[in-house]
Amino acid sequence: MNSNDPKTEFLKGTLDMLVLKVVALGPIHGYAISQRIQQISRDLFQIQQGSLYPALHRLEDRGWLQAEWRNTETGREAKFYTLTRKGRKQLEAEVRNWEQISDAVALILRTAE
Amino acid sequence: MNSNDPKTEFLKGTLDMLVLKVVALGPIHGYAISQRIQQISRDLFQIQQGSLYPALHRLEDRGWLQAEWRNTETGREAKFYTLTRKGRKQLEAEVRNWEQISDAVALILRTAE
DNA sequence: TTGCATATGTCGAACTACTAGGTGTAATAT
DNA sequence: ATATTACACCTAGTAGTTCGACATATGCAA
Numbered sequence: 682m683n684s685n686d687p688k689t690e691f692l693k694g695t696l697d698m699l700v701l702k703v704v705a706l707g708p709i710h711g712y713a714i715s716q717r718i719q720q721i722s723r724d725l726f727q728i729q730q731g732s733l734y735p736a737l738h739r740l741e742d743r744g745w746l747q748a749e750w751r752n753t754e755t756g757r758e759a760k761f762y763t764l765t766r767k768g769r770k771q772l773e774a775e776v777r778n779w780e781q782i783s784d785a786v787a788l789i790l791r792t793a794e
Numbered sequence: 795m796n797s798n799d800p801k802t803e804f805l806k807g808t809l810d811m812l813v814l815k816v817v818a819l820g821p822i823h824g825y826a827i828s829q830r831i832q833q834i835s836r837d838l839f840q841i842q843q844g845s846l847y848p849a850l851h852r853l854e855d856r857g858w859l860q861a862e863w864r865n866t867e868t869g870r871e872a873k874f875y876t877l878t879r880k881g882r883k884q885l886e887a888e889v890r891n892w893e894q895i896s897d898a899v900a901l902i903l904r905t906a907e
Numbered sequence: 908t909t910g911c912a913t914a915t916g917t918c919g920a921a922c923t924a925c926t927a928g929g930t931g932t933a934a935t936a937t
Numbered sequence: 938a939t940a941t942t943a944c945a946c947c948t949a950g951t952a953g954t955t956c957g958a959c960a961t962a963t964g965c966a967a
Contacts, residue, residue, distance in 0.1 A: 693923080693954065699902055706907045712914050721905055722898040732955050734916055739954095757963070759914060776903060777825030783896050785835040789812055790889060792834055794819045804925065806954075825945050845924050847947060852923095870932070872945060 696728065696736055698775040701764065704746060705772055708757035711737050737762065745771050809841065809849055811892060813886040814877065817859060823852050823872035850875065858884050 703709065703717050714737075715728040742748040745768030750760045764772070805857070816822065816830050827850075828841040853859040858881030864874045 691892065695899060696955080699899070702902055702905070710914075718902065721902050725894060725898040725903075729956060730916080731918090731957065731959095738916095753913085755913080755964080757913070772953085779899065779903070781838060783899075785838045786808060786812070786892065786896075786913090788836075789815055789831065789834050790892070792815070792819065809924080823945075831937080842925060843945090843947080844926065844928095844949095851947095866944090868933080868944085870944070 693778070695741060696732060698772065698779060699726070700733075700736055700740060701745060701768055701772040701775065704762050705764050708749075708751075708761045708763045710753065710761050712759065716763070725776065740768070743771075744768070808892070810853060811885065811888040812839070812848055813853060814858060814881060814883070814888065816876050817875050818826045818882065818885055821842075821864075821874045822899050823864075823866065825872065828873070834904060853881070856884075 697720055700714060703714050703725045706717075709717065711733055715730075715733050718726050718728055732756075737746065737748075741748055741762075744765055747765050747768075748760050748762055750758055753759050811828060812831055816827050816834075819830075822830065824846055828843070828846050830837050831841055850859065850861075854861055854875075857878055859875045860878050861875050863871055863872050866872050
């Protein structure tokens with residue numbers, strides 16, 4: 682997320698959910714996570730490395746992700762992340778939350794008077 | 795927004811937009827803004843005073859809100875805020891942003907594989 | 908051999924929201 | 938009469954997140 686880009690001002694707090702969601706699609710390494718998020722979001726979200734890696738360590742510390750060094754298809758070493766059971770529950774909770782929140786925001790934005 | 799409440803984890807960055815939106819409905823003082831947000835959001839958002847007043851000063855410093863001391867209906871002194879022209883533009887920009895962001899988040903959350 | 912894409916990481920700065928405290932007035936309950 | 942609650946404003950310090958900038962190292966293509 683590029684701070685020069687006003688489009689990312691709202692992302693605070695959603696990064697963890699997005700990362701958990703992408704990891705939930707299957708084991709994946711950090712660098713690929715940011716590419717995947719960028720791709721799916723049609724270039725709207727560009728996760729900076731200074732945000733990504735701290736986030737991954739945070740999620741691992743909380744027991745939501747599990748890391749393992751493996752080789753990529755191109756023969757490089759990379760840290761592959763998988764979702765733990767706790768991580769899956771956390772993701773579900775965050776998604777429910779997001780939906781409530783975005784509904785409530787929509788309510789306020791639609792208020793006319 | 796109560797930090798103990800996981801429901802508010804996503805709110806970072808949206809407070810300013812919500813405040814601008816509520817002020818856009820008509821001149822209103824700070825205390826009433828938080829009540830209004832709580833009411834419209836059906837108690838989901840509860841803005842703490844330690845978040846509200848710094849936010850109002852921030853928005854005023856940026857020229858998006860204008861403050862004026864007036865009396866409330868009950869005869870008390872209160873600081874009424876109105877949206878400036880800059881503030882209206884800012885609100886429009888933030889709403890467009892929010893919509894893009896929430897669409898992109900929805901895209902990612904709906905990704906199955 | 909120079910540079911780019913891949914891949915991981917840290918550090919310090921900036922910003923935001925919260926808790927916890929504070930002031931003072933008016934209305935209501937005891 | 939007095940205590941408490943609701944109204945209405947405010948700040949200081951703290952914790953957490955994200956960012957830009959930087960650092961490292963490998964593989965591949967021009």
